Amino acid sequence: MDPRLWWYLARVGGLMSWWLLSATVVWGLLLYTRVLGPRTTTARLFDLHRFLSVLSLVFLAVHVLALVADSWVDVGLPQLLFPFTSDFRPVAVAWGVIAVYLLLAVEVTSLLRRRIPHRWWRYVHTCAFAVFALGTVHALTAGTDTTVVRWTAVALIAAVVFLAVYRLLAGRRTDDPDTSDDDPRHRPGEDGMAASPRPQAGAATTAVAHRPGREVVVTQLRRAADDVVAVHLAAADGGPLPAWEPGAHIDLVLPSGLIRPYSLCGDPGDRRTYRIAVLHARGGRGGSAEVHALRAGQPVAITGPRNRFPLVLAEYYLFIAGGIGITPIMPMVKAAAAAGLPWRLLYGGRSRAAMAFADELLALGDDRVRLVRQDTDGLPDLAAALAETPSATAVYSCGPEALLTAVQQLITTRFPDRHLHTERFGPPATTPHQATTPSPAGEFHVELHRSGRVLKVPADRSMLDVIRQTVPDVPSSCEQGFCGDCELRVLDGIPDHRDTVLPAGQRHRRDVIYPCVSRAHSPILSVDL
Structure with missing residues (x-):
């Protein structure tokens, strides 16, 4: 056997472990900052982040075992366990030894994440940056493949620095340093918001004034039927409106600040005009009456469109x-x-x-x-x-x-x-999954993955209510669990689905949740927000 075989194997294992570790850090930052897009951070992509980290440990084990077995370079097990004891480039090897200990701490706390305080896991997980830095220094100074390592290191360092800076800047926009779980503003009944029934197709009642939306102008009002008015809207700046498909709806922000979702019923090919039709719900909470009182030329605002009722291709x-x-x-x-x-x-x-x-x-x-x-x-x-x-x-x-x-x-x-x-x-009167008595609402925590904030959700408050204190513009409509507008991606944890959006065959899903009514079976639920 070639005595250099173990040395070659050690080099391959070390380089692969470093590359995979770097890919884990880069991928984690991509998901954390949502550079890939607002809807890409699914649970499966998050699992890829974990898979890369485990694979880096596999190649790290190959690297260590090959060094111990190698006789070409005398690096024994004691030198790999204790930094600065190696006769071969002691300082360079020491950086690698320290990085291994930090990496093991990150991996162990990740495995114990649900058994330890979340804050501990978060602090230790931040050491992944130190692992990347020490591993890169180790690769540059302890190895012999200088050319490939140098250029790879330049690209990886640039990617990690860019994403880390982007993460810090994005975190400042998302975090609210003056808000905490113990803030009295988080107590029930002090946010002025309450769920209400949906008075007509695509319309729900939520009284908020913090979502300005895009400014539009009422260009025409026409009687479409008894107690039904068709409202035509155009962009205030004269530009094109967002494209939409059949089944979509917009949120209409009325002059009073009330927000009502209404289905679009015009021509999807007309990017200059939106048309909605509103039934005057007598005895309602005032939204439809306010729409009927609008006049041509009056400014309002919209958000969306969104589509929870898409038309699928079929033969009939x-x-x-x-x-x-x-x-x-x-x-x-x-x-x-x-x-x-x-x-x-x-x-x-x-x-x-x-x-x-x-x-x-x-x-x-x-x-x-x-x-x-x-x-x-x-x-x-x-x-x-x-x-x-x-x-x-x-x-x-x-x-x-x-x-x-x-x-x-x-x-x-x-x-x-x-x-x-x-x-x-509105919500259906009865559903198959409502046939049994739901488990009592208990306290849990929700992690806003983008900002890293962990919020306590008391038993007497909804997850949406708590999240809204930190992210005021989180989408929502019915707040009764039937419209699906508040859908959030779940990255970790076990949802307790109490909505009527998911059919019976999908209530085991762990990648999505509707926080207006649903809760968590696990102590912590991490969402893509």
Whole structure:
């Protein structure tokens, strides 16, 4: 056997361990700062960060064992355990020995993360920067592959320094040094915000004034039906509005500061104008009345659009709408018609005068649109409409809860091969996962991964309420767990899903949570925020 074999193996193991360790640090910073984008930090990518760190330990073990077995360079086990005792480049080897101890501390505390105080883990995890620095110095001074190490070190140091500086700057924008878990401003009932029922499709009630949004102007108001007004909006600066697809909605920031989400019901190809339709909900909390009181030329603001009700590709569509629930459905009908795909629309309302956009829909094909007037025709025959559709039909429905419950029951019991997509006005009356009594709400902690802040969530407060104290503009709408607008990515921990967004078959997921109602089974839940 070539006596230099162990020396070569030690060099390969050392270089691979250093490269993998550097990749772990760079990847962690990429995820932590979200340079890759606001939606890329999924649990699987976070697992890759862990995998790289473990793989670096494997090659580190190869490096150490090969050095012990090597006779080409006399470096024994005592010299690898105690710094500054090696006869071969003692200072250079010492940096590597110290880096190994720090790396082991990082790895051990990461394994014990759920068993030790989070602050301990965070402090020790910061030593990864020292491990990278010492490992790089060790690679530059103790090895013999100077050329490849030098240029690799330059690239890695530049990447780590850039991302670390970016992390510090981003952290300053996100952290609130004057806010702590014990701040009296965090006590229940002092934030002036409360959940409320959604009065119509795509609309929820939340009274906040800290989300300015983009300035737009009301360009036109038109009566679309009894108690329904169609509002046309254009950008105040005259520029194009963000693109959107059927099923999307915007948050309308009213002059009073109230925010209401409304479904877009205009033309997705028109980037100059948004159209929404608002039913005057008598006896509501004032949002729809304020919309009806708007005038042409009046400035308002919007955020979004967002889409929790997307139109998927299918061979056949059945659209079922009730009342103002036609607003998200109408762009879908037009999209299917424009694409030449087979579709049918069943549209029910109290009366013909109360059915918004009925003439506009009939123009798409009166043989495909069926209007059901409750005052003359009674309730829609949902079973007959479903029976006329082929297998694998995509069924899109939006309207009152009674309508959606009836459609869901029919598909579950009689048409299981149809694919149902719904958007609700409010939380469903009953859901399969609500059949059992939920576990009592207990205290836990939520980590805001980007800033590193750890916030205590008491048993009598929602996670969203606590997060909002540090991140005021965190998205939310219904605050009752049915709209999905507050969705957050989970990076670590076990969610306790109490929402009605996730179907029964997905309630085991650990990569997403809806913090307005859901909580945590684990002591700490880390979210991508």
